[in-house]
Amino acid sequence: MKENEISGQIVVAAIEVHRTLGGPGLLESVYEEALVYELRQQGFTVERQKILSIDYKGIVLATPLRIDVTVNNLVIVECKATIEYNPIFEAQTLTYLRLTQMKLGLVINFGEKLVKNGIRRVVNGL
Numbered sequence: 001m002k003e004n005e006i007s008g009q010i011v012v013a014a015i016e017v018h019r020t021l022g023g024p025g026l027l028e029s030v031y032e033e034a035l036v037y038e039l040r041q042q043g044f045t046v047e048r049q050k051i052l053s054i055d056y057k058g059i060v061l062a063t064p065l066r067i068d069v070t071v072n073n074l075v076i077v078e079c080k081a082t083i084e085y086n087p088i089f090e091a092q093t094l095t096y097l098r099l100t101q102m103k104l105g106l107v108i109n110f111g112e113k114l115v116k117n118g119i120r121r122v123v124n125g126l
Helices: 003-020 028-041 088-100
Strands: 046-052 065-071 075-080 104-109 119-123
Touching: 003 028, 003 075, 003 104, 003 119, 028 046, 028 065, 028 075, 046 088, 065 088, 075 088, 088 104, 088 119
Parallel strands: 075 104
Antiparallel strands: 046 065, 065 075, 104 119
8 A cells, every 4th residue: 555545544544533532622642542543453554652763964863753653654644632733743744754764744633623624744755
């Protein structure tokens, strides 16, 4: 399955999570955990809070990044639960894509009344 097909299934799972949990108002970690459960139920290989070391001029920095969710090692998902969306979320996801050499990321803001309005695609050469 390719990135675009996977992202479609992630969107379906995010809508299910949002609907089942009653919409916005919970912590980001709650939505993230439920999303991981849904995706694993669909047979995807999912990693949560994946640590990404940062190489800087030949040294590995002591502070690694944490990627919220990776799906089939092809798509990054950044989960948010905020009232006010910030474009920096997309910039952050693009940086993660570049560092991992992955091509597609989704920023999912579960803080929206309708989660479909809170989903942004971020691409890195896809």
